[in-house]
Amino acid sequence: MKTFTLFWRMQYPEAKHAFIHAWGTLGTSWGINKAMAQIHALLLLATEPLTTEEIMKELRISRGNANMNLRALMEWGIVKKEHRKGERKEYFSTGKDISDLARQIARERKRRELDPIIKVLEEVQSVSGENRKAVNEFKKVSADLLSYTQKAESLLSKFAATDQNWFFRLLTKA
Amino acid sequence: MKTFTLFWRMQYPEAKHAFIHAWGTLGTSWGINKAMAQIHALLLLATEPLTTEEIMKELRISRGNANMNLRALMEWGIVKKEHRKGERKEYFSTGKDISDLARQIARERKRRELDPIIKVLEEVQSVSGENRKAVNEFKKVSADLLSYTQKAESLLSKFAATDQNWFFRLLTKA
DNA sequence: ATTAACTTTCAATATTTATTGAAATTACTA
DNA sequence: TAGTAATTTCAATAAATATTGAAAGTTAAT
Numbered sequence: 001m002k003t004f005t006l007f008w009r010m011q012y013p014e015a016k017h018a019f020i021h022a023w024g025t026l027g028t029s030w031g032i033n034k035a036m037a038q039i040h041a042l043l044l045l046a047t048e049p050l051t052t053e054e055i056m057k058e059l060r061i062s063r064g065n066a067n068m069n070l071r072a073l074m075e076w077g078i079v080k081k082e083h084r085k086g087e088r089k090e091y092f093s094t095g096k097d098i099s100d101l102a103r104q105i106a107r108e109r110k111r112r113e114l115d116p117i118i119k120v121l122e123e124v125q126s127v128s129g130e131n132r133k134a135v136n137e138f139k140k141v142s143a144d145l146l147s148y149t150q151k152a153e154s155l156l157s158k159f160a161a162t163d164q165n166w167f168f169r170l171l172t173k174a
Numbered sequence: 175m176k177t178f179t180l181f182w183r184m185q186y187p188e189a190k191h192a193f194i195h196a197w198g199t200l201g202t203s204w205g206i207n208k209a210m211a212q213i214h215a216l217l218l219l220a221t222e223p224l225t226t227e228e229i230m231k232e233l234r235i236s237r238g239n240a241n242m243n244l245r246a247l248m249e250w251g252i253v254k255k256e257h258r259k260g261e262r263k264e265y266f267s268t269g270k271d272i273s274d275l276a277r278q279i280a281r282e283r284k285r286r287e288l289d290p291i292i293k294v295l296e297e298v299q300s301v302s303g304e305n306r307k308a309v310n311e312f313k314k315v316s317a318d319l320l321s322y323t324q325k326a327e328s329l330l331s332k333f334a335a336t337d338q339n340w341f342f343r344l345l346t347k348a
Numbered sequence: 349a350t351t352a353a354c355t356t357t358c359a360a361t362a363t364t365t366a367t368t369g370a371a372a373t374t375a376c377t378a
Numbered sequence: 379t380a381g382t383a384a385t386t387t388c389a390a391t392a393a394a395t396a397t398t399g400a401a402a403g404t405t406a407a408t
Binding site: 226227237238241242245261262263264 | 352353356358
């Protein structure tokens, strides 16, 4: 007797598309634009280096977009360019280790977001003014926030600096 | 002998403005819009509950904007509304504990961002196809990513669920 | 029940951010 | 060094997101 197949076994092109799409969406909410996240996803899946042309075609993005985001990924040290003898074309690839990306995001966001606000919170500590009550509340709240932000900063620093497992080992311990 | 004062001691209104501005900017990059973050900052500093009118005036935002973001903050359980006898106006206040906000952000982002991609990554695991090599690479990469994302999910869950100190105690241990 | 004070809603608008595409530039081969 | 195949740049454009403001809705005191 035959049984029904309850779930559709996803075919590769469909799965690939879903994967890249999802990764692009996630990237958007983590300070990475869609194209950048999708290029990275595509390179993660690729079994060999890709050209700009191939990336443009697969992701349906413009040359300028592909170029700019590839450059950003290279600046982040996540993507590498390689040349081949007798060819003008450049080939791009990425390491398969996700944690490189995660660490780089941490580093980048710390720099772009946390560092500036810590600076402001520190400056603002020296407040003075007529309204005793308001000033006290201000000092309390901003000091509190500063300490919180510094902790987050330290967390991101550690995360950015160490090997991929340290962080999650720590968590399972807890 | 007189000495120079090397650094300007910031006056309260200036400090307040800097604080609110910085907080608004930070909020923007953490999935909270500027108005929402600034309203929260303003309420943090306030020594007593504020009306919509006062918030609008202080932050120079429209009534609609104030209203919508106050509602969102209330939905997040971070801001409370209070009524006063003989008054139609509503007064808003927030608890002074930053970690309430942090936990709520964690909860919200987990739900909005991590949960959906975990779903996709799980679905996509059952991939099959002609190209053995590509399919293998795909399985490896997506499984890896799934495990990574699940760890992040579990981290955010724990963070969202526990008291404010657990997380940072954990970090200092490390 | 009426009024006036206040809140809510949401289409229109503004702002911010990402993407395009074509011109300028560069680098490889012959 | 000329020809061309590629990359880079960036002003213009599109897409996504946040904000406005005025009309509609609500509520509480009279």
